[in-house]
Amino acid sequence: MPLRPAASTRVFFLLLTLSAAFAAPAQAASEPPSVVARVTIVASGLDHPWSMAFLPGGDMLITERSGSLRLLRAAGGLSKPLGGLPKVAAQGQGGLLDVVLSPDFATDRYVYLSYAEADGSRSGTAVGRGRLADDGTALEDFRVLFRQEPKLSSGLHYGSRLVFDRQGYLYISLGENNQRPTAQELGKLQGKVVRLKADGSVPPDNPFVGQAGARPEIWSYGHRNPQGMALNPWSGELWENEHGPRGGDEINLVRRGKNYGWPLATHGINYSGLPIPEAKGDILPGMEPPLFWWPKSPAISGMAFYDADRFPAWRNSVFIGALANQNLIRLTLDGDRVVSQERLLVDRKNRIRDVRQGPDGYVYVLTDASPGELLRVAPADSGG
Secondary structure, X not given: OOOOOOOOOOEEEEEEEEOOOOOOOEEXXXXXXXXXXXXXXXXXXXXXXXEEEEOOOOOEEEEEOOOEEEEEOOOOOEOOOOEOOOOOOOOOOOOEEEEEEOOOHHHHOEEXXXXXXXXXXXXXXXXXXXXXXXXXXXXXEEEEEEEOOOOOEOOOOOEEEEEEOOOOOEEXXXXXXXXXXXXXXXXXXXXXXXXXXXXXXXXXXXXXXOOOOOOOOEEEEOOOEEEEEEEOOOOOOEEEEEEOOEOOEEEEEEOOOOEOOOOOEOOOEOOOOOOOOOOOEOOOOOOOOOOEEEOOOOOEEEEEEEOOOOOHHHOOEEEEEEOOOOEXXXXXXXXXXXXXXXXXXXXXXXXXXXXXXXXXXXXXXXXXXOOEEEEEEEEHHHOO
């Protein structure tokens, strides 16, 4: 059922931009022209919201990076921060990050959270779960299931997206904490995607189980700062997007045991304008090239495939938030090939942190600000 907008809801007609087709692996070639979209403000007054999860019945959970989990009722109105949450390291890019529901939420009521956890002056990504109380006021019996080791971050590059696949395995994207070489080191959990059972234990068929010097949790490696991840609803494959440095933001198909290159293979350069010291080229033998990449970084975060019937023109698309470019990217797909892209919400100039397809068929986005907003997005000609 659709969420009902808050009393302050208003509708804006906003610009989008459209580009031509690309071959895979493809790259954006030029700034596209503009079209119009329809946006409704559903909730405001959020403190740097980071992620959202839809509950059965139309309510929604929203994380705030400062450490609060809020419940947005379908009838309107944000709750006070829920109790029972872990202590988070809310520094730099860290804090309370992703939220997803258990695949068996209807029976177990488990809510999974990723967050930055401190150990002295350094921190790393942690993941835990707790049961949502029947009255929605707290997470009960919260337990940590996973900790990124070693803890190396001073406030940067946590990654932290959570995705369950069709078999119920949990994938966690992990940034390299701004410590580039660690992404290639199998004895560390920086710059990796890990795969766990729902209770946090390691599946015996993970690719590095039993390999000396390698962490058994690792599913793939060579990632920089993956802040978007989603399961493709048509193929069942795991897609991930990650920040490049200066240029080279990319989308990858995350596959068992594969090396995605960072920092040895990258399309980006350092923020200083100098090359990445470890880089040997754009694509290297034995390393997976990106499915799609941008020569100028939009600073991508969040990812959602669109397979709803509500807006047929948006089917076979993937939506990605852009922080630096302050818009919402829609990529049109032909299988695993990106054939076109357009930019939504250009005139709003909001940093888009997360994007999800709602159960009502609308697209929902969170703006990275304080106060931040939850927006509901539809095509301009949809009338809704």
